[in-house]
Amino acid sequence: DTEVTQTPKHLVMGMTNKKSLKCEQHMGHRAMYWYKQKAKKPPELMFVYSYEKLSINESVPSRFSPECPNSSLLNLHLHALQPEDSALYLCASSQGISNTEAFFGQGTRLTVV
Amino acid sequence: DAKTTQPNSMESNEEEPVHLPCNHSTISGTDYIHWYRQLPSQGPEYVIHGLTSNVNNRMASLAIAEDRKSSTLILHRATLRDAAVYYCILRELIYNQGGKLIFGQGTELSVKP
Numbered sequence: 001d002t003e004v005t006q007t008p009k010h011l012v013m014g015m016t017n018k019k020s021l022k023c024e025q026h027m028g029h030r031a032m033y034w035y036k037q038k039a040k041k042p043p044e045l046m047f048v049y050s051y052e053k054l055s056i057n058e059s060v061p062s063r064f065s066p067e068c069p070n071s072s073l074l075n076l077h078l079h080a081l082q083p084e085d086s087a088l089y090l091c092a093s094s095q096g097i098s099n100t101e102a103f104f105g106q107g108t109r110l111t112v113v
Numbered sequence: 114d115a116k117t118t119q120p121n122s123m124e125s126n127e128e129e130p131v132h133l134p135c136n137h138s139t140i141s142g143t144d145y146i147h148w149y150r151q152l153p154s155q156g157p158e159y160v161i162h163g164l165t166s167n168v169n170n171r172m173a174s175l176a177i178a179e180d181r182k183s184s185t186l187i188l189h190r191a192t193l194r195d196a197a198v199y200y201c202i203l204r205e206l207i208y209n210q211g212g213k214l215i216f217g218q219g220t221e222l223s224v225k226p
Binding site: 004031043045102103104105 | 147219
């Protein structure tokens with residue numbers, strides 16, 4: 001199984017809502033990532049988890065809150081988002097060292113209204 | 114983070130070879146060169162990676178300059194399904210961490226029948 005599964009595929013939320021994005025992998029990977037991608041732009045790194053601990057936060061606003069409850073799951077909790085946060089949110093995983101490939105999910109298309 | 118420079122777009126004919134260049138003059142000795150591609154409406158997909166020597170796999174070949182300041186991704190026979198944005202990425206070696214996979218602007222490859 002070389003899949004990274006993201007749910008939901010699409011999400012529409014209001015600016016006062018709280019929602020969560022979920023990412024799951026069963027490849028035994030110990031590094032997991034969240035990226036944000038706006039239309040026609042490259043993915044931007046948001047967070048990196050390594051061995052279930054947050055190792056990199058790319059100065060992401062606190063309205064985005066990541067969580068890694070176990071080695072297979074990665075969540076991104078969303079609260080009080082702005083319309084400009086509408087984007088494709090991508091999750092990825094890798095074995096945790098730089099000479100291995102990363103696997104990406106298909107993303108969650110988020111629209112904030 | 115070391116940067117990469119790629120042409121914004123390239124065009125190829127179907128069944129012809131394609132050479133996608135990447136400059137990375139500030140590469141450090143422990144940075145791996147990774148290539149990913151992103152098809153429309155999909156998450157990025159791993160293509161190939163290398164450190165110093167040229168690499169081949171079923172998808173492509175990677176040619177790395179002797180001074181490692183540039184590399185070329187080679188698709189031996191382009192098909193219409195190879196139309197995508199191709200990203201050249203330097204991934205630094207950080208033991209026991211996921212490290213950073215930072216995307217540059219990428220090259221949009223179009224393939225003509």
